[in-house]
Amino acid sequence: MLTRLLHRTFGMDPEARSLPGPQPPDRGPFRRDFWKSPLRGPWLASILSSALLPLILICALTGFLSHVAYETEYPGNSVTGGDALLGPVYSILDWPAGFAWLYAINQGLHVTSGLAAIPILFAKLWTVIPKLWERPALRSLAHAVERISLALLVGASLFVFATGVLNIQIYYPFGFGFVPAHYYAAFIFIAALVFHIATKAPDLARAFRDRGVVAPLRDDVEHTEPEPSDSSESAPTAPRPATISRRGFVGAVAAGSVGLGLIGAGQSIGGAFRPLGLLAPRGQTYGTGPNDFQVNKTAMGAGITPSDTGANWRLELQGAQTIELSREDLMNMPMSTQTLPIGCVEGWSTTQTWTGVPLRDLGRLAGVDDPSALFVKSIQDAVLGQATLNAAQAADPRSLLALQVNGADLSPNHGYPARVIVPALPGVHNTKWVKRLVFRAA
């Protein structure tokens, strides 16, 4: 029903006026019979698309939700800042403090679904590559529009995957900032994908109707026949005999997808599952001490010196009044112990048991009982060397200015003398080496 409607509105008019202009030569890859694989065709493209689409939707949704979690409307909270399209949505939505693992799960899904999509994307592009070389190159204006949108779709998808994969490995060979480039390329990707789905959904429906959704997976290699050459430009006109069945091909792609997914899941869940992240950036473990868990930004890398954090360190509390507290003052306050995760935007997490002073107690001490926001500044002078927490995060009784972890003082790498730890907060916003807390009155 829907696909018939889509076909009527987005289908190509066979009688459309063709575009003037030179045709590519009838040689090499421009010839249909250049493409020999008997597996290529609309069914294979459709089954791969059906696997790819949910992964891309999860990846895109969690990606945009991460911007909600960053509370981008507060200055200094995000590298990207707001945009005219989703910025207003981000400022309406408040990221909750409720379920502590929310952000860790969000980012685990983002990175894991992205990794799992890579082999399927490659297989999909291999399946439809003959269409890049199709003749006539431009059949009509509508066809030209579709080909431009496909260039955007392919370029943006490869761009977001490449930059994302390099970013989680802390490798930046590109000469531009990762966050805005990755973020805005996702818009191009999704916009082109919506148009692609509108134009191609009828082809997918027809392929599944003609050949069944899973029926082609039952054929072994001897019974693997090519799809009819008139079903799509991707189907071969002069195929060679099959060297692998569709079941074998799809199975190998699935193995790659599941394998990369497990590597992502290992570092995302952490703990006993971390060894699964064999090749993951956070697939390694530290020692067995109380401070031996995943570090994001070492003290040395952040430029924190022992004199910054020594006996002269004071925490500056600002609110109705300004107070300075030494680490000893803080240790003498009523302490709370909470088991909370650090969930990184890069898709890994680590859950530890933290001890410190509840942030809302520090707010009361500064004379602000119900802060509308809490600005946290680190000694570290960096792009994300500060963060602003929303009202729910600042008021949650589990939100701590942590002084200890797993029963021991924080190590320099984990933010000694004091760090913030808040349920469901993006990892990097759990500011380390805290210098100042500013409680904003409602």
Next chain:
Amino acid sequence: MRAFSRAYGSSPLHLAVAAAAFLIAGYAGFRALSKGPVLPQGEWFLGAILLHDMVLIPVYSAVLIGLIYVIGGRAAREGTPIPRVRLLVLNHLRVPAGLALLALLVFFPLILGFSEGGLMGVSSLSTDPYLPRFLFMTLALFAISAALLAVRLARGRRGGETPPRADE
């Protein structure tokens, strides 16, 4: 309506949805480029398409077709179906090789040490373990594949005339 369809090649809605998509893409592109720098972002966007479609696909296709000819022997050259045993060998080689190359393509910065400075700076850990882990994983993939191949060959020989079921 009919005249539009003849001139354009599809319905007005096709053009409208495309225009909306291009508008969003154009806005996003403008925002990304105005954050700068322009040239590297453009190079990476176009470069990704060219590298994949004009380099990666031709190179791996050539290697795979070469492998079919080497292992497929006369049948491959003549375009007739390759005998079952040769096909099994072909697939039990190229699938683990493909999976290992996929892992290398995705995680090369860690495996080959390009991330050393970055990883050390954020986590105080070295990339040294990744190359041995990758080699171990590759070895394990080929070992599992070889074991499955042995089982299939044995089953095929015992089964006599029963048509072979598995083939991946």
